[in-house]
Amino acid sequence: MTRVTKICLASVLWFSISIASAAQIAEDPQLEARLKALSAELRCLVCQNTTLADSDAALAEDLRNEIRTLMREGKSDEEITAYLVERYGDFVRYRPPVNANTALLWFGPFIMLLIGGITLVIILRKRANQPNMKASESIEDEQ
Amino acid sequence: MKLKLILPFVLFVIVMGFLAKGLFLDPREVPSPLIGKPAPTFTASVLSDASKNFSTADMKGKVWLLNVWASWCAACREEHPLLLEMRQHDLPLYGLAYKDTDTEANAVLKQMGNPYIETATDASGKIGIDYGVYGVPETYIIDKTGVIRYKQIGPITPAALRDKILPLLKALEK
Amino acid sequence: MIPEIGHFSLILAFLFALIQGTLPLAGLAKNNSMLMNLAVPAARAQSILIAISFLCLDYAFYANDFSVLYVASTSNSNLPIIYRLAAIWGGHEGSMLLWVSILAIWTMAVTFFAKKLPLRFYSTLIAVMGLVSVGLLMFILFTSNPFERLIPAAIDGRDLNPLLQDPGMVFHPPLLYMGYVGFSVAFAFAIAALLDGRLDVTWARWTRPWTTAAWIFLTLGIALGSRWAYYELGWGGWWFWDAVENASFMPWLVGTALIHSLAVTEKRNAFKAWTVLLSICAFSLSLLGTFLVRSGVLTSVHAFASDPSRGMFILLFLAIVIGGALVLFALRAPTVGLGEKFEVVSRESLLLTNNVVLIVAAGSVLLGTLYPLLIDAMGMGKISVGPPYFDAVFVAIMAPGIFLMGVGPVARWKKATLPELATKLRWALAVSLVSALLVPSILGKLTLMIFVGLLMAFWIISSVFVSLRIRLQASQKDTLLDKFREITPAFYGMLVAHLGLGIFIVGVTMVKGYETEQDLRMQIGESVNVRGFDFRFDGVKPIRGPNYVAKQGSFYVTKKGTELAILTPEKRLYPVQGAIMTEASISAGMLRDLYVSLGEELEQGAWSVRIYIKPFVQWIWMGALLMALGGILTLIDRRYRSISKNLNIEGAST
Numbered sequence: 009m010t011r012v013t014k015i016c017l018a019s020v021l022w023f024s025i026s027i028a029s030a031a032q033i034a035e036d037p038q039l040e041a042r043l044k045a046l047s048a049e050l051r052c053l054v055c056q057n058t059t060l061a062d063s064d065a066a067l068a069e070d071l072r073n074e075i076r077t078l079m080r081e082g083k084s085d086e087e088i089t090a091y092l093v094e095r096y097g098d099f100v101r102y103r104p105p106v107n108a109n110t111a112l113l114w115f116g117p118f119i120m121l122l123i124g125g126i127t128l129v130i131i132l133r134k135r136a137n138q139p140n141m142k143a144s145e146s147i148e149d150e151q
Numbered sequence: 152m153k154l155k156l157i158l159p160f161v162l163f164v165i166v167m168g169f170l171a172k173g174l175f176l177d178p179r180e181v182p183s184p185l186i187g188k189p190a191p192t193f194t195a196s197v198l199s200d201a202s203k204n205f206s207t208a209d210m211k212g213k214v215w216l217l218n219v220w221a222s223w224c225a226a227c228r229e230e231h232p233l234l235l236e237m238r239q240h241d242l243p244l245y246g247l248a249y250k251d252t253d254t255e256a257n258a259v260l261k262q263m264g265n266p267y268i269e270t271a272t273d274a275s276g277k278i279g280i281d282y283g284v285y286g287v288p289e290t291y292i293i294d295k296t297g298v299i300r301y302k303q304i305g306p307i308t309p310a311a312l313r314d315k316i317l318p319l320l321k322a323l324e325k
Numbered sequence: 326m327i328p329e330i331g332h333f334s335l336i337l338a339f340l341f342a343l344i345q346g347t348l349p350l351a352g353l354a355k356n357n358s359m360l361m362n363l364a365v366p367a368a369r370a371q372s373i374l375i376a377i378s379f380l381c382l383d384y385a386f387y388a389n390d391f392s393v394l395y396v397a398s399t400s401n402s403n404l405p406i407i408y409r410l411a412a413i414w415g416g417h418e419g420s421m422l423l424w425v426s427i428l429a430i431w432t433m434a435v436t437f438f439a440k441k442l443p444l445r446f447y448s449t450l451i452a453v454m455g456l457v458s459v460g461l462l463m464f465i466l467f468t469s470n471p472f473e474r475l476i477p478a479a480i481d482g483r484d485l486n487p488l489l490q491d492p493g494m495v496f497h498p499p500l501l502y503m504g505y506v507g508f509s510v511a512f513a514f515a516i517a518a519l520l521d522g523r524l525d526v527t528w529a530r531w532t533r534p535w536t537t538a539a540w541i542f543l544t545l546g547i548a549l550g551s552r553w554a555y556y557e558l559g560w561g562g563w564w565f566w567d568a569v570e571n572a573s574f575m576p577w578l579v580g581t582a583l584i585h586s587l588a589v590t591e592k593r594n595a596f597k598a599w600t601v602l603l604s605i606c607a608f609s610l611s612l613l614g615t616f617l618v619r620s621g622v623l624t625s626v627h628a629f630a631s632d633p634s635r636g637m638f639i640l641l642f643l644a645i646v647i648g649g650a651l652v653l654f655a656l657r658a659p660t661v662g663l664g665e666k667f668e669v670v671s672r673e674s675l676l677l678t679n680n681v682v683l684i685v686a687a688g689s690v691l692l693g694t695l696y697p698l699l700i701d702a703m704g705m706g707k708i709s710v711g712p713p714y715f716d717a718v719f720v721a722i723m724a725p726g727i728f729l730m731g732v733g734p735v736a737r738w739k740k741a742t743l744p745e746l747a748t749k750l751r752w753a754l755a756v757s758l759v760s761a762l763l764v765p766s767i768l769g770k771l772t773l774m775i776f777v778g779l780l781m782a783f784w785i786i787s788s789v790f791v792s793l794r795i796r797l798q799a800s801q802k803d804t805l806l807d808k809f810r811e812i813t814p815a816f817y818g819m820l821v822a823h824l825g826l827g828i829f830i831v832g833v834t835m836v837k838g839y840e841t842e843q844d845l846r847m848q849i850g851e852s853v854n855v856r857g858f859d860f861r862f863d864g865v866k867p868i869r870g871p872n873y874v875a876k877q878g879s880f881y882v883t884k885k886g887t888e889l890a891i892l893t894p895e896k897r898l899y900p901v902q903g904a905i906m907t908e909a910s911i912s913a914g915m916l917r918d919l920y921v922s923l924g925e926e927l928e929q930g931a932w933s934v935r936i937y938i939k940p941f942v943q944w945i946w947m948g949a950l951l952m953a954l955g956g957i958l959t960l961i962d963r964r965y966r967s968i969s970k971n972l973n974i975e976g977a978s979t
Binding site: 156157159160163164166167169170171172173174175176178179180181182 | 598602605606609616620621622623624633636637640643644647648651652654655658659695697698699701702706707
Binding site: 040049051056057058059062097098099100101102103104105109110112113114116117118120121124125128129132133135136138 | 626669
């Protein structure tokens with residue numbers, strides 16, 4: 009097992025709260041709560057199947073500290089996300105941005121629903137107007 | 152045959168096309184958004200002499216390679232012989248010791264040879280974050296105007312050197 | 326020796342599968358009943374040989390035979406016996422053997438029940454399943470042989486991933502596979518119907534129990550996986566929209582649509598082509614899932630070691646099986662006929678609207694799962710699509726479907742009217758709205774998410790009671806008991822399954838809306854109060870397990886002085902893989918879970934600790950269990966109605 013795999017396995021098995029962050033939590037719970045919420049929507053680049061909030065990788069810890077610093081500087085969530093995207097690309101966001109590339113992703117489902125619904129209504133109308141093929145009533149029809 | 156009945160098959164073929172293409176891609180690779188953008192500036196102390204500094208400003212007007220490495224990185228050791236060879240061919244190779252101590256980094260260079268013209272240190276990893284480093288080794292090619300033109304993720308392979316890096320360096324030198 | 330027997334059995338099984346898959350179809354084309362009669366014996370022989378092969382591999386694990394490469398890479402002599410046996414599906418090769426073994430189980434089951442169908446039909450059915458088996462056996466024999474030897478033999482194995490050393494590992498994969506491999510039966514039914522040219526109410530009646538059975542297993546498999554992740558992974562999460570989770574969820578969504586669509590087909594002999602298409606889709610998604618997990622095309626925490634050549638093989642298999650099925654569909658679907666008529670507003674239409682919603686939901690999950698690949702393949706960069714996307718889109722799509730879930734069971738077959746439906750349901754709507762506002766105000770926190778979630782949940786639950794009441798009212802029987810007795814198990818099944826979904830939504834909404842998490846540092850003897858519960862940290866002691874050493878913490882939990890539980894979370898070290906694992910300690914309750922995890926040891930014997938209070942979290946899996954129970958009730962109904970009736974058009978159940 010490579011070293012990276014071991015770290016990532018540990019990440020999945022064992023979230024760790026380092027001494028530093030346990031102290032930080034005591035210091036500023038509001039900041040930590042904000043950090044948790046924001047980093048839960050970001051992806052760890054090393055252990056790519058965990059969020060930045062939960063990852064054990066050294067880079068994840070560094071990035072969380074970086075985010076803390078930026079938050080203390082008064083940066084907003086959007087600005088911090090932009091900061092990370094500038095360096096790592098959109099890959100780091102678990103919530104994909106809404107732009108031309110992702111239009112299909114975000115709007116596709118609703119378009120599908122619309123098309124499905126319209127198609128269904130058309131087909132149902134056609135069927136309702138067709139001549140009756142078989143008249144079979146069974147007792148359960150009443151229920 | 153009614154048009155709508157063939158639709159599922161058509162959709163399926165499209166999906167299959169993407170899946171087939173996907174077999175040749177690496178979902179884990181994170182390409183750099185910095186390509187074509189100015190390299191983040193930094194000034195850092197140098198490995199050979201802690202009182203001296205290295206700055207990206209010094210490199211203006213030159214084409215150079217920045218190789219991010221660490222003493223604790225196994226893949227960097229694999230890459231090392233190729234770097235030495237590159238240095239022998241006078242390629243402008245500079246190092247960034249990422250999240251490392253001076254002692255450990257120097258020990259590696261002593262043991263395996265020093266391929267770098269100079270190595271800057273980034274003990275905290277902050278420079279690495281600015282460059283979007285996520286897995287050492289990573290190598291950047293920066294042009295005369297200070298713009299990043301290429302990033303090699305992972306060790307430089309002979310193929311990458313031959314097909315991408317050398318031609319690009321040649322083109323940028325003009 | 327035994328591994329060689331296992332390998333040889335597999336080769337023989339492949340040969341029988343070839344016979345099973347080709348000769349009966351030749352018989353169908355030539356009208357040769359001798360060839361068609363080969364289907365059942367070939368299928369049974371294949372199944373038995375696969376069983377032998379599976380047992381041989383299991384024996385290798387039991388006997389710690391580390392001269393078998395697969396055993397050496399997945400097991401260890403210190404591994405408790407039950408995990409040694411479960412480790413057979415802990416890696417890629419063994420899990421593929423599990424795949425074909427489960428297919429063999431379903432095939433065997435089909436051979437026993439199929440004789441009631443016409444020969445032409447059931448021989449085709451079994452042949453199609455045989456062809457699927459042929460492809461998988463080729464895949465195993467040529468690219469993923471679990472019996473490969475390791476010479477010289479390893480002294481001991483690399484051990485099973487500690488995450489998998491859990492009872493969940495014993496049940497989750499087999500249940501899951503029973504589910505999505507089981508959809509191969511519905512698939513085979515669909516192909517047989519297309520080839521046969523006959524598609525009627527009888528076909529629907531025969532397909533339904535097989536589809537329902539597979540669906541039940543899949544429901545249980547997914548629920549178990551989720552619950553396992555919850556207590557195993559240490560941060561109380563239970564669904565991550567990971568690629569592999571989605572790979573099992575998509576067949577489930579389509580399978581649910583299929584069950585409902587079959588009801589319409591059975592009742593009105595209608596939408597048959599659509600039902601056939603869904604049967605093909607459900608199994609296609611199962612195969613697609615198998616591909617996604619093993620090809621390296623997507624990253625996932627579940628993914629097996631990837632290998633592009635294996636990926637190519639499975640892709641080719643997919644292309645032939647699914648592509649072939651869809652081409653057959655395009656060519657033969659028009660012959661199946663239109664069926665009876667029903668109104669735009671009727672129970673049938675509502676069931677079909679449910680279908681649209683479920684299919685679009687499945688499509689959205691597929692879109693989100695594959696989108697990063699799509700973007701990358703078109704050179705448009707790399708993005709990630711994670712829980713924020715899926716949570717938002719999935720809930721938005723399902724919401725209208727959930728609203729209709731309340732209306733459907735109350736609507737009459739063939740023709741219903743909107744005013745009538747509104748009258749029947751107005752109380753349900755009122756109760757739902759009031760409850761969705763009342764509960765948050767009592768608990769002191771109201772958000773849009775909580776309100777919408779509770780509204781959906783209460784809507785489903787109250788409409789279940791409304792439809793029960795309407796059914797009782799319609800009954801001509803005298804006593805209440807007789808009225809209840811008159812209701813078919815299938816109807817109860819529907820009520821219970823729908824109730825299960827409502828309970829599930831309550832669980833999800835309450836946990837997401839009201840859970841509490843506290844990360845703190847605790848000294849020994851220190852006590853902390855979280856939402857009314859007192860947690861006293863009583864220290865940590867070293868313990869030893871069969872293949873690990875651990876530090877076990879002790880937490881004394883009380884509420885207002887009454888003892889509730891002693892929680893003992895652990896920090897384990899598994900020496901073989903050098904992995905450190907957190908074992909959370911949970912006090913599960915109907916109304917809340919108390920969940921404690923150890924973080925790290927700090928200075929002076931203090932520890933960092935994470936405490937969760939998770940309200941109603943068990944309702945998530947209780948709801949799933951109820952859904953499965955509902956499915957079982959509809960299956961029982963099948964058995965009570967005598968087999969001979971199946972050949973008549975009358976006597977259809979709900």
